[in-house]
Amino acid sequence: MPEFRQNIVTKEWVIISTERAKRPDQFAEHRLPRKATPEFSQDCPFCPGNEHQTPPPSLQLGDGEGWSVRVVPNKYAALRPDHSTKRERAGRFLKADGYGIAEVIIETPLHNLSIATMSEPQVRLVLEAYRHRKNEVAKMRDINFITLFRNHGERAGTSLEHPHSQLIATPIIPPHVRDQIHQAMSSYDSYGTCVFCEMIEEELSQNVRIVMDSRYFVAFAPFASRSPFELRIYPKTHRSFFGNATDDELDDLAHILKTLLLKIHTGLDNPDYNYLIRSAPVGDYAAKYYHWYMVIVPRLTTPAGFEMGSGIYINVSTPEQCAEFLRSVNVA
Amino acid sequence: MPEFRQNIVTKEWVIISTERAKRPDQFAEHRLPRKATPEFSQDCPFCPGNEHQTPPPSLQLGDGEGWSVRVVPNKYAALRPDHSTKRERAGRFLKADGYGIAEVIIETPLHNLSIATMSEPQVRLVLEAYRHRKNEVAKMRDINFITLFRNHGERAGTSLEHPHSQLIATPIIPPHVRDQIHQAMSSYDSYGTCVFCEMIEEELSQNVRIVMDSRYFVAFAPFASRSPFELRIYPKTHRSFFGNATDDELDDLAHILKTLLLKIHTGLDNPDYNYLIRSAPVGDYAAKYYHWYMVIVPRLTTPAGFEMGSGIYINVSTPEQCAEFLRSVNVA
Numbered sequence: 001m002p003e004f005r006q007n008i009v010t011k012e013w014v015i016i017s018t019e020r021a022k023r024p025d026q027f028a029e030h031r032l033p034r035k036a037t038p039e040f041s042q043d044c045p046f047c048p049g050n051e052h053q054t055p056p057p058s059l060q061l062g063d064g065e066g067w068s069v070r071v072v073p074n075k076y077a078a079l080r081p082d083h084s085t086k087r088e089r090a091g092r093f094l095k096a097d098g099y100g101i102a103e104v105i106i107e108t109p110l111h112n113l114s115i116a117t118m119s120e121p122q123v124r125l126v127l128e129a130y131r132h133r134k135n136e137v138a139k140m141r142d143i144n145f146i147t148l149f150r151n152h153g154e155r156a157g158t159s160l161e162h163p164h165s166q167l168i169a170t171p172i173i174p175p176h177v178r179d180q181i182h183q184a185m186s187s188y189d190s191y192g193t194c195v196f197c198e199m200i201e202e203e204l205s206q207n208v209r210i211v212m213d214s215r216y217f218v219a220f221a222p223f224a225s226r227s228p229f230e231l232r233i234y235p236k237t238h239r240s241f242f243g244n245a246t247d248d249e250l251d252d253l254a255h256i257l258k259t260l261l262l263k264i265h266t267g268l269d270n271p272d273y274n275y276l277i278r279s280a281p282v283g284d285y286a287a288k289y290y291h292w293y294m295v296i297v298p299r300l301t302t303p304a305g306f307e308m309g310s311g312i313y314i315n316v317s318t319p320e321q322c323a324e325f326l327r328s329v330n331v332a
Numbered sequence: 333m334p335e336f337r338q339n340i341v342t343k344e345w346v347i348i349s350t351e352r353a354k355r356p357d358q359f360a361e362h363r364l365p366r367k368a369t370p371e372f373s374q375d376c377p378f379c380p381g382n383e384h385q386t387p388p389p390s391l392q393l394g395d396g397e398g399w400s401v402r403v404v405p406n407k408y409a410a411l412r413p414d415h416s417t418k419r420e421r422a423g424r425f426l427k428a429d430g431y432g433i434a435e436v437i438i439e440t441p442l443h444n445l446s447i448a449t450m451s452e453p454q455v456r457l458v459l460e461a462y463r464h465r466k467n468e469v470a471k472m473r474d475i476n477f478i479t480l481f482r483n484h485g486e487r488a489g490t491s492l493e494h495p496h497s498q499l500i501a502t503p504i505i506p507p508h509v510r511d512q513i514h515q516a517m518s519s520y521d522s523y524g525t526c527v528f529c530e531m532i533e534e535e536l537s538q539n540v541r542i543v544m545d546s547r548y549f550v551a552f553a554p555f556a557s558r559s560p561f562e563l564r565i566y567p568k569t570h571r572s573f574f575g576n577a578t579d580d581e582l583d584d585l586a587h588i589l590k591t592l593l594l595k596i597h598t599g600l601d602n603p604d605y606n607y608l609i610r611s612a613p614v615g616d617y618a619a620k621y622y623h624w625y626m627v628i629v630p631r632l633t634t635p636a637g638f639e640m641g642s643g644i645y646i647n648v649s650t651p652e653q654c655a656e657f658l659r660s661v662n663v664a
Contacts, residue, residue, distance in 0.1 A: 002411055002430025004504060005422075011507050015430055017410040078349040078646045079334055090337075092534040093555045098334025098347055149637025157636025168638050172336060175343050176643020179511060202424040223425050276641040297640065304489025305481025306500050308629065309608040311508020314410045 007224040008199050009187075010180050013312050014224045020316045024325035027228055027300045027317070028269040037112040037161060045075075046162035048109045058103060059132055061125050069125045070106040071133055074166065077102035085142045085171040101137050101169040105129050111162050114152060115258060116265035118163070124254035126165065130277070131250065133167050134243040138282045142171045145281050148242070153272025155299040173281050181281075181290060188289035196291030200234050209323045212259060216252040219260055221319035221326075227301055228317035229268065229326070231260060233294040240287040242279040257294070259331060264298060267329035273298040339556040340531050341519075342512055345644050346556045352648045356657035359560055359632045359649070360601040369444035369493060377407075378494035380441045390435060391464055393457050400454065401461045402438040406498065409434035417474045417503040433469050433501040437461050443494050446484060447590060448597035450495070456586035458497065462609070463582065465499050466575040470614045474503040477613050480574070485604025487631040505613050513613075513622060520621035528623030532566050541655045544591060548584045551592055553651035553658075559633055560649035561600065561658070563592060565626040572619040574611040589626070591663060596630060599661035605630040 003016045045053035054072040062068030073081075079100025087096045107126045108118055115123055130148050137146055150165040151158035187195035203209060203220050211231065212219040219233045233256060235249065245253070264271065279292035307313050335348045377385035386404040394400030405413075411432025419428045439458045440450055447455055462480050469478055482497040483490035519527035535541060535552050543563065544551040551565045565588060567581065577585070596603065611624035639645050 001415065002409075004428040004430060004502075006426040008425055013504050013506055015410050017430070019412075020408055020410060076352055077334075078347050078352060080351075083333070090555070091538055092530055093340055094338040096336040098336060098349070145642065147638050147641040149641055151636040155634065157634040166638070168642075170336075170642070170644065172345050172644070174345050174643045175511075179507075198424055206423055223422070274637040274640055276637045278641060295640070302487065302489040304483040305606040305608045306479050306498070308606055308627070309479040309481055309610060310477065310500075310502070311506045312502065312504070 005224040007222070008202075009183055009195050011183060012224070014226050015312060015314045016225075016318055017314050017316050018318070020314070021318065022228075022316055024228075024317060024321050025267075027271070027298075028267065039110050039112050041111045041162070044111055044162050046070075046104075046106045046160070046164060047111050054104075058136070059129055061129060066109060068108070068122065069129045071103050071129055071167075072106065074102035074104050079168065079170065081140075096172070099142070099171055101140060101143065101167070103133060103137070103167045105133070105165040105167065107163040107165060113163050114261070114265070115150070115163070116261040116270075118258075120254055120258050123258045124250060127245075127250045127254055127257075130165070130167075131243055131245055134279075137167065137169045138243060140169070143169045143282055145170050145173045145177060146279070147276060149274060149276035151274055153299070155272035156274045177278075177281070184289045184291075194238055194289060194291055196234065196293070197238055200236060209319045211263070211323050211326045212256050214252050214256050216249045217256050219256055221323040223319065225315055225317075225319040225322070226313035227297060227303075227315055229264065229296075229298045229300065229322050230319070231264075231296040231326075233257065233260070233296075234291065235293075238288070239292055240280040240290045241285045242277050242292045244285060260296065260326070262331045263326045263329040264296070266331055267326060268298065268300070271298045271300055337556040339554070340534075341515055341527050343515060344556070346558050347644060347646045348557075348650055349646050349648050350650070352646070353650065354560075354648055356560075356649060356653050357599075359603070359630075360599065371442050371444050373443045373493070376443055376494050378402075378436075378438045378492075378496060379443050386436075390468070391461055393461060398441060400440065401457045403435050403461055403465055403499075404438065406434035406436050411500065411502065413472075428504070431474070431503055433472060433475065433499070435465060435469070435499045437465070437497040437499065439495040439497060445495050446593070446597070447482070447495070448593040448602075450590075452586050452590050455590045456582060459577075459582045459586055459589075462497070462499075463575055463577055466611075469499060469501045470575060472501070475501045475614055477502050477505045477509060478611070479608060481606060481608035483606055485631070487604035488606045509610075509613070516621045516623075526570055526621060526623055528566065528625070529570055532568060541651045543595070543655050543658045544588050546584050546588050548581045549588050551588055553655040555651065557647055557649075557651040557654070558645035559629060559635075559647055561596065561603075561628075561630045561632065561654045562651070563596075563628040563658075565589065565592070565628075566623065567625075570620070571624055572612040572622045573617045574609050574624045576617060592628065592658070594663045595658045595661040596628070598663055599658060600630065600632070603630045603632055 059071040060067045079098045083097035083099035146169040209220045275296045280290045391403040392399045411430045415429035415431035478501040541552045607628045612622045
């Protein structure tokens with residue numbers, strides 16, 4: 001029987017469509033084999049030896065010769081660091097110059113790896129770079145909101161093969177983000193607790209959608225998953241700002257992130273995916289109502305007219321089955 | 333120079349990315365040729381002769397022998413008409429049975445047409461079916477929200493070739509819809525006017541993004557377009573509920589919808605697209621703060637991690653150039 005389920009934070013509903021449901025392993029089928037990729041590509045601006053093709057780095061990590069992780073301004077940035085933040089009227093409409101920071105985190109010198117297949121210490125370095133840039137960019141002029149994200153494969157919106165993540169920081173805090181914060185504030189004001197902490201406690205207690213549970217983090221396919229194999233990683237104790245993550249927490253996160261993505265890579269035949277870190281806006285570093293987390297969205301289905309019109313996603317899988325499937329994928 | 337622009341209704345921002353911008357005609361490039369499709373397909377459940385493969389129709393239009401437009405319950409519906417609407421608790425979470433109405437509007441007996449290529453009288457019949465089903469379904473038990481939409485091509489989420497639209501009706505009014513209504517109400521309460529009417533007046537006055545302007549409707553690429561060639565069709569005088577459209581209005585809408593889609597089909601080499609009708613929830617038939625409209629979204633780019641995280645869409649075209657390009661596409 002199909003079922004509506006509500007996201008306890010955003011109040012958005014999804015339809016878990018049992019009529020159209022597929023078995024978890026069916027999402028691995030019919031994928032075209034990816035072509036074999038070399039470790040090094042002469043034409044790749046992110047490969048070692050081609051460093052002159054990018055702007056000078058804002059961060060470089062690694063010992064001895066060469067670099068391990070390299071962060072550079074995005075050469076084809078959607079936003080520019082030298083503009084004004086002044087809002088202007090265009091008749092009745094509102095606009096502003098495209099001020100913002102756009103950086104690329106080059107995750108490894110090797111052209112053919114991904115978070116799933118690189119070593120855990122390398123993933124730890126990538127997270128180190130995320131935290132460093134998050135905190136540095138937060139200090140920049142008029143920056144209020146920072147998104148860290150990774151696009152893996154063409155269906156996830158990237159055409160550049162070399163493993164990389166991105167950071168985009170804006171002076172604007174969009175309604176998409178504020179609406180979620182308002183809901184979380186309203187819940188805090190009613191119950192005196194963080195709604196994310198409540199959700200984590202509920203997921204741990206129901207214990208049917210958990211994929212991994214470590215010292216500092218828990219990963220699950222949420223109750224109201226919008227799409228097959230959507231996963232979330234939450235710090236188990238209340239933390240509102242990713243930039244404040246401790247070294248111990250990053251060690252643990254590197255393990256959990258790499259393992260989850262390797263389970264997806266192995267169990268679902270390397271699907272395209274996006275991941276992103278949601279965190280409190282700049283300044284709200286100790287917000288009691290907000291909780292940072294990571295979202296992983298494999299691009300296995302296509303939102304269509306109904307999703308555009310209603311915001312209600314039809315999910316052709318159950319998060320319970322997806323979690324069970326991923327738990328069973330052995331990547332040890 | 334890149335630019336932030338705000339949607340005057342939802343308050344969401346987009347980035348018009350001039351750095352990454354493409355010329356309008358470049359969006360027509362690199363598309364694989366679609367295979368030639370026959371007028372009739374033996375295996376298609378929507379083709380004439382195969383009527384027994386669908387449930388009995390809820391509406392059939394056409395004179396004399398056969399049918400011209402046929403509306404049937406969706407055999408693979410995400411929602412079912414025989415369930416309860418009672419919300420239930422699952423621990424701290426909220427869920428409900430998947431009650432709802434899901435219908436398929438089979439737009440023509442001919443397997444290989446689309447709204448762009450069928451005759452204008454045929455499009456008029458499709459709109460007649462939309463209006464009829466909208467009004468009938470609105471009377472059904474506990475229905476509060478109805479989405480009418482069309483998915484064209486695989487990138488737009490359909491795999492079924494035979495020309496068809498869909499209707500999905502739910503007891504739930506989702507936050508995605510309510511948030512827009514709240515913004516519109518708030519604007520009405522401040523200014524005493526419909527914010528959509530304000531936007532239409534502003535677009536007509538700036539006159540740089542208009543694609544078509546007819547007796548009852550105006551079509552434009554909106555100021556804060558989220559993606560290339562996003563188009564909206566609005567009634568020029570205040571109308572809140574699509575089901576109340578008059579016969580004259582539907583005549584005019586058939587012309588404008590067919591012409592716009594033919595311009596897209598011709599100028600952009602038949603891209604995949606979604607369209608949908610946004611209209612006031614059931615019961616708010618004469619809402620002074622809300623305005624019904626159609627949205628057309630060609631699927632030419634892929635939203636990625638930044639869009640998921642921020643709700644800010646990066647648009648690699650300018651609506652001014654898209655509108656100019658479509659005006660110049662001759663389909664007479």
